[in-house]
Amino acid sequence: MxxxxxxxxxxxxxxxxxxxxxxxxxxxxxxxxxxxxxxxxxxxxxxxxxxxxxxxxxxxxxxxxxxxxxxxxxxxxxxxxxxxxxxxxxxxxxxxxxxxxxxxxxxxxxxxxxxxxxxxxxxxxxxxxxxxxxxxxxxxxxxxxFTFVPGYQAAIQTRERRVGWFYARTEDEASSERYLGWLLEKKDNGGIAEGWEDWENWFRGIRETHTLSPILSYVPSIYPGTSWIATSLSVLDTANALTACLGRQAPAEARLCRREGATTMRLIAGALGVGAPPRPHGRSADTNRFDRLYDALVAAGLPVIHDRAECRRSYLAMRVEYAPFIQQVAVATLTPTSVLDVTGPFPGAASASNEAISSAI
Structure with a gap:
């Protein structure tokens, strides 16, 4: 024995x-x-x-x-x-x-x-x-x-550098409407085709780092009041609107960015092990956001598809590919997808729920 x-x-x-x-x-x-x-x-x-x-x-x-x-x-x-x-x-x-x-x-x-x-x-x-x-x-x-901790820090700094760039162009608010407006301000509306490859590379970068090391998703943004999750949602909403409203006239880079970004957020949510995404359901906020983006494209004189209802259906259908997964990451990390008031209370901080975050999405 x-x-x-x-x-x-x-x-x-x-x-x-x-x-x-x-x-x-x-x-x-x-x-x-x-x-x-x-x-x-x-x-x-x-x-x-x-x-x-x-x-x-x-x-x-x-x-x-x-x-x-x-x-x-x-x-x-x-x-x-x-x-x-x-x-x-x-x-x-x-x-x-x-x-x-x-x-x-x-x-x-x-x-x-x-x-x-x-x-x-x-x-x-x-x-x-x-x-x-x-x-x-x-x-x-x-x-x-002492080897992999600096690697963690470098990954966060790379992520946040692009987040800071985004907030500087949207007047310190994560907003697809403001980002689209900034793109449309460029000469002859050529700005809508610019920068998407950089965002595609950004999404690929955080896919590599945040799926290999899921703990990085919980590290907050370096700049006070900013959110990398809100940035992801705003960029993808903008690319989604261009794809849905312009159809074949949409920049190919924007379509690729939307696809790569959706894949990235799905894989990050999976790496966090937060379960199945919530079922998509219609929300007036999504429709109102789409209408504002559509009106901005029409006002800029771009060749939008004239059937607004069809564009809206396409926009909402494609949004399902990334929004539920962004919602999962937001719930898990207690990070709102819209940072408007950085001093007031954030609902659901102690017991984050899908309903608490989905109101911001």
Whole structure:
């Protein structure tokens, strides 16, 4: 019975060590989406802890300030989990191989090697080799921490650079009407075909970063009162209006941007694991927004399709391809899709619901 227990301890230690190596490779090194239990649990725990301290009646600026702590807490929880996995794994190996006959002494020896303090090194040759190997793992965790955290920061800065550009042209309000108006102000209405490739690249960029590292979706915007989610919705609504109202005369770049953006928001929502999107339903706000966009295109003298009702149906049908997924991301991250008042209360902060956010969409 005792021998079987020792063998079991060694097996459990080997399994935990294998889980650690898989997790660290998936999170820090693997350049493709793969499910990892450490990343997933650390992310969900960090989000749950921080959002628990977000009240119902606080403003969006305060929500941003508090949610900025999600990323540091996530990194802390992930690193602690990795260290515990390694420490427990080597504890089982040291105790199971009888290098340290006492379990608690094996636990202390494992912590000594992992922390590189070296206050308790096993006296056997095998134990010394294991201590060196474990110390190398501890150093590797620290080095990887200082490697992928700057990568997170760079991804956020790249995302927010474009968000700041957008808000500067819409008078600090995420609005498809204002963005379309800015495009139409350019000489001879040539502006409606400009900039869509940049937005297409932006959507592809956040697809790469925010699906590989879903925690990035919770990191708030750098500029106070702005929202990358609101920016996404406004840009896609503008591209959608051009596609629906101009038909074949719409810029090909705008159609591609709308398609790539819709795919990006669907994949980001899937990476967050927020369940199925809400069922689409007609809303007067969508119709009113479309009418304003349609009227702006008509006033600019562009070759719009004359059947307004058909254009509206096309606009609403294509909007279903991205709006529900943006709504999911907005609910999960407590980020409104329209930031009009950054000091007043944001409804549903403590218990975000689809209804609370859908009113902004």
């Amino acid at each position: 005792t021998i079987a227990l020792y063998v079991l301890a060694c097996l459990v230690g080997a399994i935990l060590l294998a889980l650690y190596f898989r997790s660290i490779v998936v999170v820090a090194l693997l350049n493709s989406k793969s499910n990892d239990f450490v990343e997933r649990n650390a992310r969900r725990s960090a989000v749950a802890i921080i959002q628990r301290f977000i009240g119902r009646s606080i403003g969006y600026t305060e929500i941003q300030r508090r949610q900025a702590w999600i990323m540091p807490l996530f990194v802390l929880l992930a690193v602690v989990t990795w260290f515990l996995l390694v420490q427990i794994a080597f504890t089982g190996i040291l105790w199971g191989l009888r290098i340290e006959p006492d379990f608690w002494r094996a636990l202390s020896a494992s912590g000594s090697a992992l922390s590189t303090l070296g206050y308790l090194t096993p006296s056997t040759l095998v134990g010394e080799y294991l201590a060196v190997f474990q110390a190398a793992i501890g150093l590797a965790v620290v080095m990887l921490l």
